[in-house]
Amino acid sequence: MSNKSSDFPRSPAPPKRVKVTQQDERNQPESAETTPTRFVSVGDVRFAYRRFGKPSGTPLVFLQHFRGSMDNWDPALLNGFAKDRTVITFDNAGVGFSTGEVPDTVAAMAHHALDFIDALHLTQVDLLGFSLGGYIAQHMTLSSPQLVRRLILAGTGPGKGEGTQDLNPTILDAASLPPSRNGQLQLFFEPTETSQAAGAAFLDRLQRRAGERDPSLMGPGVQAQRTALTRWDRNEDAAYPHLRAIAHPVFVASGSHDLIIPTVNAFVLAQRLPNAQLILYPG
């Protein structure tokens, strides 16, 4: 655990029994649509993951949003990155094809993600965290600053602070309903013709992968993730008080009008990080 050099608290966890059930297979040029799902176990959790793209020294590890599984990443996004580097997606504990329980704190989710990365014997990664995944990525960086080289934080925030806005419970209620095409179009895309068309194309791309679908989170895990979101936004384990300690290069990106994590939170995040660039995209 040489990468865990920070004073930032990690949540307690049971002693780990690392067991790699399938060796890494490097030099796999598969695409997001064709790469096989692999598995690696740490303690009681069997993590499902996918690893593909151009072999590169530092892979880019993707951390998914509220309820999302590996099959919720846009293949176009993954394949774009995979042209230049190794891309790793995974289901965190209790999500999708992974076993275990969904914890109700971001700290514990970050702990699971670090376990997963350790199990792959990775000593340096870049992280792309989207929404809840951005919370997890910040927590991972604070607790294991040596492990992380660069960060991409998309559609996310640092927790409650000066200038931030609280998450809207009505929107979270809508996001907690059984996933539907219309629901996703409303939550993730603006009500304009161009944005809705982009959303429809995105949802179509999600269907391109053959075989069993990696399911979105349902059941009690949804409430656990929601509790984690709320705790972070009340600053129980949030990054906001610690942002100055993240000296890493960070690219912060958000939509101009993010419904789930208010866009101003991305602005506050970027302003308080010592070395961040912010982009807000319209539509």
Added chain:
Amino acid sequence: MSNKSSDFPRSPAPPKRVKVTQQDERNQPESAETTPTRFVSVGDVRFAYRRFGKPSGTPLVFLQHFRGSMDNWDPALLNGFAKDRTVITFDNAGVGFSTGEVPDTVAAMAHHALDFIDALHLTQVDLLGFSLGGYIAQHMTLSSPQLVRRLILAGTGPGKGEGTQDLNPTILDAASLPPSRNGQLQLFFEPTETSQAAGAAFLDRLQRRAGERDPSLMGPGVQAQRTALTRWDRNEDAAYPHLRAIAHPVFVASGSHDLIIPTVNAFVLAQRLPNAQLILYPG
């Protein structure tokens, strides 16, 4: 004046007597350092300008910051754009090599700039407005929406509105002092080693142009510009209430910690514009 199709008020001005004292010279591949200063007269104002770069259908017209003249643009920035397109810089009325009086409203400055563009017989332009120049660019776009194709708004804001911060009078006092190398390094660059080194390189590049220096604004014009800044920021003629009417593609850029126009103002600007992308740069 076929481009003036908006209801957005233009300030009253005396009837114009357009007189082009020097014809446009197209197909000039000069650089920012070598292109000659040209002149064109409208009524009582003789505008100094420079025009160079790859000939292109829609030129990019630069609108300068508080006190700045043509010689305050970074040649590296201008030459970068000039590789792909025609670049036009000019001194607005009363600034640098241009005659006339500096007005004390953004509306009147925008009026002058539109006169200048008319005098060059341009029917469509892109605008890059920096700080005060960004105020002017917004006003021009609202009063002549057909003239403007796309906007770049750098280090600027929309006037007072929800979430904006007022300009700091102490900073404006500092910016009103006689220009000095140290003053510019403090106002335009963060107090970090990398940012100060970038600032020193910028100031060195400003000296590369041979011949007479186009002077920064001094004297009573400084107070007039400052009054215009203040009036805009009190919303006397500001864009804030009208931002929804700017349907143009807008690229909003700012430093993460702009001392003169608070960075949050760029955020508010980008959020309220219907079609804007925001980038905030660290350092």
